[in-house]
Amino acid sequence: MDDYTPQALCLLAVLFITLLLLPPSPPPLPIIGHLHLLTDMPHHSLSDLALKLGPIIHPRLGQVATVVVSSARLAALVLKTHDHVFASRPPLTAAQYLSFGCSDVTFSPHGTYWRQARKICVTELLSPKRVTYFQFIRNEETHPPPHHLPSSLSALSGSETDMSQLFFTLANNLCRVAFGKRFMDDSEGEKKHMVDVLTETQALFAGFCIGDFFPDWKWLNSITGLNRRLRKNLEELIAVCNEIIEEHVNEKKEREDFVGVLLRVQKRKDLEVAITDDNLKALVLVSKLKSLSNSVS
Incomplete structure (x- = not known):
């Protein structure tokens, strides 16, 4: 002893x-x-x-x-x-699915790819020049033409108003910056589907995942149905993104929305790490989801 x-x-x-x-x-x-x-x-x-x-x-x-x-x-x-x-964030379950293997700026680990993606976002997507370029879209969506925010508020004068929903709609319409089109330009069914898909994505990112707090119990994500929801939402995100990318690729004139810019950057020969189509989708979606999150916060 x-x-x-x-x-x-x-x-x-x-x-x-x-x-x-x-x-x-x-x-x-x-x-x-x-x-x-x-x-x-x-x-x-x-x-x-x-x-x-x-x-x-x-x-x-x-x-x-x-x-x-x-x-x-x-x-x-x-x-x-x-x-x-x-700088590196934990690889959350939702991010592994919905940010295409944690390949957006938010969840990708600190390293060569992260530095490159951050540089692209700062210099190509969010630079002062680019912000100024999109000023006309912000003006159109916040001024009084029919169906825009001021007109919607005027029509609801004197009644109880859900401002979160109105700002959510505004953020959706500002997706013209990211995708080159606003939801109201689609049919009512397509518009609702897009909103539902992105709303579910946001809910999955923000929701409670037992596997993130109890790594030894990740198998519970299957029992609770979370993995099924994630796979379904990922399939819908891929379908939406593929359609948008295909529209841009098939056009003869290059667009200067986020997707168009990233497609142009993707072809550059000076990239340290090649940008895959999944990387491109993740970079565009994170900007879109951030705008939706800001609209209801």
């Missing part, structure tokens, strides 16, 4: 030092850890915890250890000083 005493003391010392170095956290519950502390407004819940425990805390979300910072100084260290360390 005495032979093991030094080893036991060393182990206790290591555990003690580890506990001292780890950021504080409230007592976790068995299995779920601190998931019960998160509400439908998790940023508020984490802010309340930070007020009690300090600017850096260490909650355990299911099986996933997490570090949360809540001060400008620590945020600068994470997002600026040590950005390359924290």
